[in-house]
Amino acid sequence: MTTQLPKDRAPSIRDVARLAGVSYQTVSRVLNNHPSIRETTRARVTQVMEELQYRPNRAARMLVTRHSRTIGVLSPNDTLARAIITSVKAAGKPIPVVAGQDSEAESVKSIMAGEQYSTINKDTRLLVNQAIAMVKDLQAGKKAPANDTKSYNNGVKVVPAFLLPPVIVTKANAAKAYANDPVLSLLTK
Numbered sequence: 001m002t003t004q005l006p007k008d009r010a011p012s013i014r015d016v017a018r019l020a021g022v023s024y025q026t027v028s029r030v031l032n033n034h035p036s037i038r039e040t041t042r043a044r045v046t047q048v049m050e051e052l053q054y055r056p057n058r059a060a061r062m063l064v065t066r067h068s069r070t071i072g073v074l075s076p077n078d079t080l081a082r083a084i085i086t087s088v089k090a091a092g093k094p095i096p097v098v099a100g101q102d103s104e105a106e107s108v109k110s111i112m113a114g115e116q117y118s119t120i121n122k123d124t125r126l127l128v129n130q131a132i133a134m135v136k137d138l139q140a141g142k143k144a145p146a147n148d149t150k151s152y153n154n155g156v157k158v159v160p161a162f163l164l165p166p167v168i169v170t171k172a173n174a175a176k177a178y179a180n181d182p183v184l185s186l187l188t189k
Contacts, residue, residue: 010054010055011053011054012057013027013028016045016049016054020041020045022044026045072117073098073099075099076100077102078100078107079100081099081107081119084096085115098116098117099120102122103119103121105184108174108188111170112188118170119168120168121167121177122164123164125181145162146161147162148160148161148163
């Protein structure tokens with residue numbers, strides 16, 4: 001079967017239908033494993049989908065069904081993570097797995113309550129200590145230590161950096177992760 005499609009977009013359900021000689025509703029029924037589809041039709045539609053490397057458009061499906069089937073959200077920060085949880089709860093939907101970052105106190109409470117799944121902790125006390133050590137080295141005429149001399153290119157030069165490892169914090173390891181934090185440790189009890 002020859003498949004002539006525009007190269008600037010992914011194949012659509014209508015492309016599959018046209019090339020298989022069926023309606024787009026029939027393609028949908030094949031995708032949803034509807035029992036009324038004849039095996040010969042199912043095989044022909046499946047063959048075209050494979051040839052086109054067709055993948056259903058999840059965004060389109062969400063719009064039609066009004067269900068996202070989202071099982072997890074990776075949020076860029078804890079404030080947005082909590083807003084997602086609040087919105088989902090207000091809509092009466094089950095809370096998906098939500099991960100944030102920044103170890104905000106309200107999110108630590110949410111993690112301990114079993115709502116937010118995790119946060120990323122970048123201990124600012126360690127960052128401050130490292131920054132002070134680097135400034136002291138520079139003041140003494142020494143080269144400041146760096147453990148990353150490739151990642152941070154500002155367009156003029158690569159800026160050396162000293163990166164500290166982030167720690168993923170869940171309910172299971174929160175007490176240990178925040179043991180030395182006088183504020184957050186109290187929230188894990």
